[in-house]
Amino acid sequence: MPLETEARAQVRALIADLKPNDGDLLQALHRIQHEYGYISREAMEVVAEQLGLYAAEVYGATTFYSEFRLEPPPAVTVRWCGGPACLVRNGRGIRDAILATLGLQELGEQTADGRVGTWLGQCNGTCELAPMMWLEEHGHWDEARVVGHLTAARAVRMARALRDGASVDEVTRG
C-alpha cells in the first residue's frame, strides 16, 4: 500500500473536493500544474486514487495535452509563439536562435541547470506584436511578460542574459 507522505497529502488536499468522474480529471491536473508548475508521478498516483482511475490512465491523459508538464519547470520559461503571423515574420529563425543560444535541440527542453527552458506557445490574438514570445517566471504564471516585435538579435541577447542568471525584470527593462 502506498505510504501517505507529506507530499502526497498536500496533493490530496489540493483536489480533495473532486469526485470519481472523468469530468474532474482535467480540473485536477490543472490545479496541480498551477500549484507546482508540473505534474509529478506521485501527483498522478494521488489523482488516480482520488478519482478512481488507473495511474496509467491519468498518465495517458496528461501526455495527451501538450500543455501539461511532466518535469519540474525551469526558473524562467521562454514561450515562443508558433502562430502564423509570428511565423511569417521570421518566427522560426528566432526560435532557432534562442535554442542555439541555450544549447537546446527542440522546444520543451531546458538548460541543464534548470534556469531557462523553452515551450511552444499558441497565438493569443495579439498578432500586431508579431513576432513575439512570453517570458514566464516559475510560480508567476499569471504575470507572463510579453515581448513583441522581436528580432533575432534581441532574442539572442535576452536568452543569453537569462542563461547567465538575469531575471525577467532585468532583461525586459529598457
Next chain:
Amino acid sequence: MVTITLNGRKVETQPGRPLLEVIKEQGIAITNLCYIDGLEPYAGCRTCIVEIEGARPTPLQVACATRVADNMVVQTDTPAVKRQRQAVMSMIMANHPDRCLTCHRRVHCMPGDICLRDDVVTHRCLTCSKNYRCELQTSCEMIDMGEFEEPWVGESRSYYEAPPPDPDRGNPFLEFDPQMCIICTRCVRACDQLRHTGAIALSGKGHTTMIAFGTGGPIHESSCDFCGACIDVCPTATLMEKPNKWVGRADDWTNSTCNSCAVGCTLSYGLAEGRPVIVRPDRINPLSRDQICVRGRFGYDAVGERERLSRHLVRSGERLLPASFEDAVRRAAQAIAAVRRSDGPGAVAVLGSPLATNEEAYLLRRLARDVIQTPHLDFSHGPVHRAVTDAWRAAFRTERLPAELTTIEQAQTIVVIGGDLEESHQIVSLRIKDAVLKRRARLVLISSRWGELVPLAKPWIQPRPGHEAQAAQALADALAGGEPGAVANVVPERMAAAAEALRAGRAAEGPFAVVFAPSAVGAAAAGEQARAAANLAIAARGQAAAQHLHYLPSDANVHGIADMGISPAEGGRSFPEIVEAARAGQIKALVVHDDNPLLNAPGTAAIRAALEAVDALIVIDSLRSTTADLATVVLAELPFFAKDGTITTADRRILRQRPAGRAQRDERDGVAVLTALANALGDVMTYGGAGDVMREVAERVPGYATHEAIAQAPGATRALGPAPTAADRQPLAAAAPATAGDGLVLVTGRSLFTSWDGASIRSEEADKLHREEAVLINPRDASDLGVRMGDEVVLAAGGAEVRAVARLDDGVGPGWVYLPHYFAGGAPMSLFALDGAAATVRVRALQRA
C-alpha cells in the same frame, strides 16, 4: 437463431453475435489485429474488413463491430476486400520496422543473412524473436502484402527514418520493445478488462502515440504484476516473455496444471527440444480460462536447470556425493530398515507434501503404512489443514465442501477471510474482481493487511491479527439478528456497514460466497477462523451453507494428499509431534518427500534439531533444499512441471499434470522413485507409471477416477463425497487468544513473486524482482521505534533473529508487522514456535538507510 450466408455457405448462429467471431468459428482465415475474443470490439485496426451486401454507407464493413442479423450476406475474400485490407495494413506497417513482410526477395533470405536490398531496414522478421509465431507476420502473409506498394518509404516519421524508441528490459519477466508496437491497444484492454490492473495506457497523441506503463516509467515501477495477459494478446514482438524470448518457438504443447497454489490453473507448456520454454493459459479450465498469474507463467523458470538435482546423493561424512539410482535407493532402504530392526517401525516417520501429485501421495502413504508400517505420517501444513477440515466435519459432517469456485463470478455478495488473495490465490482474486467490477457484487473483506482487493471492498474490515475469527463471527451474529460485536482495531461503523451489506446479500437470490484462505502458519487460529467462516455461511444460507463456503488451502494439492491419506494414522504422530519425537530420540528415521519443513513450517530451530538428530534422513526432491542438505540420502526427482499425475484443487477438481520436460541426467519420476524405495524395502510394487497408480486410487479412494475417466471431461471431475447432511453452528472461544509478550505481532503470508523452488534452496533470486524482501511496519510504530524507510532492522523472538529492510506501510496496522513467509528461505518461520501460535517480535533498527 439466424441464418447468414458466408462466402456462399449458409451458417446458423445466434443473432447479435460479433460477425468476426462467427467467421473465425467457421475456420475462415481473417486478419483481425485489434480484436480480443469476448471483449467489446475496439474497431481500431480495420484489418477485419469484409463485404456485406447492401450495407450502408458502403458494403465494406469491419466484421468485429458488426453484429450478425438474419439473412446477412457476407464475403470475406473479394478483391475489393483484399485491396482494402492491404491499404489499411500499409498504414499499420508505416510504423512497424520490418521489411521482410513486404520485400519481394524475402523467400531467399535466411536467418543471419545481411540484407543487401533494403538499406533502411531497422529490423527484420528473420532476426525478430517472434519470427514464425507472429500474428502480424501471418496477417501480412494472408493478404499478400508483398504485392502492395510501400507508401511510407521515405516518410520521416517512420522508424525507417527516425530512431526507434528505447526498449524496457529492466525486469525479469516482461520485455517491451515499443518500436514493434502497432498501437492495436489489445494490451491496454487486456490489462484493464481481463485483469482489472490497468497498468498500461495509450500516451501522447497523433503519431507520437505510444503504449506506456504506469506513470510512464519502467514497467516494474507500474502496477503491473507480470501476469502476462498482455503478452498473450500482443500480435507483435512488442511484449514478450523475457525468459526464453529467443527460443520460445515451441514445437510441441502439453497441457498441465500449475502447482504454485490451490487454484490449479490449467497451463499449456510449449516445449522446444524437450524443455519447457513458454507457458500459455489453457482455456479448458472453467475457472482460470484464458488467465494465469506470474507464478504459473514463469514458475518453470524459477530456478535454473543447473540448480535442480540431476543426480542422487549419498552422505559420506560431511559431504553428499553422487551415486547411481540403485545404490542410492539401496542405501536409503538399508538406513530405514536398520532403524526398523533396532527400534521398530514406530521409529520411522514419513512427511509428504502438497506439491506432490495424488499418485505420489498415494504411494507415499502405502510406503509408510503398508511397507514400513508406521502410523507417523503427515505434512508440515497438516495441522493447519486438519484444524480446518475438523471444523467442516463438525459443521457439515463432511470435509468435502461441494462449493465450486466458478460460482464466485455469479455471486452478488462475497466475503473474503484471509490475507492478500491477489498474492496467494491470484486467479480467485481475479474472479472476485470480475464479480465486483462487472456485476457489481458487494465485497466484504476481512484481512489484517492491505491487498489489491482492498479498494474494491465495501467495507474492508482490518482486525488486529488473531482477531479475524471474531470479526467473521461478529458478522455471523449480526446476520442472526442484532448488531455486530466489537472487534479489535475495527470501528463499529465499519462492522455495521458490513453487517448491512451481508443482510442485503442474504435476502438476495444466488450464490453468497464466503471465501476462506487461512495462513499456512497457526493451526489453532485456522480452526477458529474456519468455524467462524462456517457460521457465517450458515447464517447466510442455512442448510445450503456448504455450497457457498470456499476453502482455499495454502498450497496446491493439500486436498489431494489429505484424500490419499497423508495424515497420522491411529496412534500416529502429527507433524509437530514427529519433530518433538525426533528430538527426543524416539523417531530415528525420517522420509521426506517434496517437503521442506525448514521453509514451510513454524519452529525452525526445533525442526532443524530434529532433522539433525535422526539417524537416517531420506529426502526425495528435485532440489537440493535446505532439508536435503542435512540428508543421509537424497533421491533426485523430476521437477513439478515434468511430473505425470493429478492434483486436486481448492474446489476439489481433479486435474491432470502432464510431463513437460525430461530428465537432465538421472533424476526420476516420483512414482518411479517411491516404487523403487518400497521394493527395496521388500514390497513388490509393479506400477508402470502414474496411470497405473491412479487406477488403484480410483478403486480405493472415494471420489477419484482414472486418468482415462478424467480425460473424458477435462476440468469437470471433482472429488466429492456424500453431500453435507448438516449445517450446525460451531462454538468459538470466548475471546481471541492473547498474544504473549510485548512487541509487535508478526504476520506472514504467501507473497506473489517469490517462488517456492527458489526459497527452498535459499536462492538469492527466489524473488527475482526483489520486491518482497522487506518487513512492512506501520509508520506510527516505526516512529516509536526510531525506524525510517529503508533502515535495516532486526526482528527477534524466542532466541531467533531475522534481519530485513524496513518499509513503512499504511497497509499494516499499528501493533503488527508483515514479513513474507518465503523471505530469505522461510526465515520468518524461525520467529514462531512449533505450534505456529501468534508470535510477537521485538524490532530494533540496526543500520540507517
